[in-house]
Amino acid sequence: MNKLIRFSLILLLSCLVFACEKDSPTLEVAQVQLNYTFEEIGGTKFASIKSDREFTAISDQTWCTTEIYSGGRNNNLRISTDKNGNAEIRTAVITVASEGLPAIQITVVQNAATPFISVTEKTVVLANIQEFTLEISANTLFTYELPSWIQPKVGNTPAPGKGIYSFIAETLASGERQGSIIIKAVGMDVLISPVTIPVTQTNEILPLIDEHFDWATSSSTDIFTSTNEVRMDNWPAEGKVWTSSTPAVYDIWTRKGYLKFCRGNTGADLVSPMLTDIVGTRDVDVAFKACGYLTTTVKDKYHEFNISVIGGGTPSITHFSIDNYPDSQAHEHGTGWLWQDDPAAAYSFTITGATSTTQIVFLAGPKLGTLDGNSRMGLDDIKVVLK
Secondary structure (H helix, E strand, C coil): CHHHHHHHHHHHHHHHHHHHHHHCCCEEECHHHCEEEECCCCEEEEECEEECCCCEEEECCCCEEEEECCCCCCCCEEEEECCCCCCCCEEEEEEEECCCCCCEEEEEEECCCCCCEEECCCCEEEECCCEEEEEEEECCCEEEECCCCEEECCCCCCCCEEEEEEEEECCCCCCEEEEEEEEEECCCCCCCCCEEEEEEEECCCCEEEEECCCCCCCCCCCCCCCCCCCEHHHCCHHHCCCECCCCCCCCEEEECCEEEECCCCEEEEEECCCCCCCCCCEEEEEEEEEECCECCCCECCCCEEEEEEECCCEECCCEEECCCCCCCCCCCCCCCCCHHHCHHHEEEEEEEEECCCCEEEEEEEEEEEECCCCCCEEEEEEEEEEC
16 A cells, blocks of 8 residues: 555656646757848848747847747747948847746847948139038048148037038138048048048139130131031030030030020020039129120010029029120121120129039020021120129
């Protein structure tokens, strides 16, 4: 009888131990899955979490995310990373946890992107202004070296990403001085070359555009002679900085030292180069010379230039009625006289709020394309200066 009781107790204890072992919760991750490395482009990898109860997996970084798949015990944790845009290695920690058990940490390391620094402005010209900005894009920490006469404005702390950085130059009493702003990565001199921005400061008002069309050497100074005129689409390299807003309308021709608009019943426009030397937003003065066609008594129906801008700014005048005319072929003013010599040929206006992308549009006639009358015009000596 005692033997039976002893056997029963042993059997009962064995069952209790087995039951306890069976009910013991588990949360395991293989040692080889405790560390993951991702390339800078990002991607997805999987881990196997061994657990007989619900668990959570939470990343401490937003660029590293997790997703748990229900059912099954293999590859049931998805780990994903975004692209790393910075030139620095980054690390995330994923904490795998289940109630009542020690948490497990999975370390995720992502490789750095190739470092870069770029600056939108390639040069800076300070003509009677002191403050200017640079648009700097970088995926790494950087610093800048400045000439002694330029200082950064308050709040100009360099940081990865795209930013506008403001600077101020000391007043220049006279003459001109030059220097360079050098922008370089911190601790990555071997990996990335510094960016150098030349800076010129002058107290003179330098023209933003000073075009006399001296490259136009074909034909003659006589506006009425069409022999050897060259149409816009065949202009030399010097002339190709001037364009048209409608490429199909190329009715602008070279005379000797100036331009002639329109041969027939069309309206055509000339678009200037961008005012790239403007820093920030500035007002500019625009001067030009123009003439009509035929005479003061015999005129084309449309003897006008209409003014507009592309890329920012507001012109003070948008319509000029051109009432001065060249000599006829009888040369009333005498040999050698040019219509540009007539004071009445000078016109001007102001653009308020011009930027480095502003372009000026000179339209001969009321609109582009076919008209119900002629709009032949002469144009020369376009000059744009900071106001």
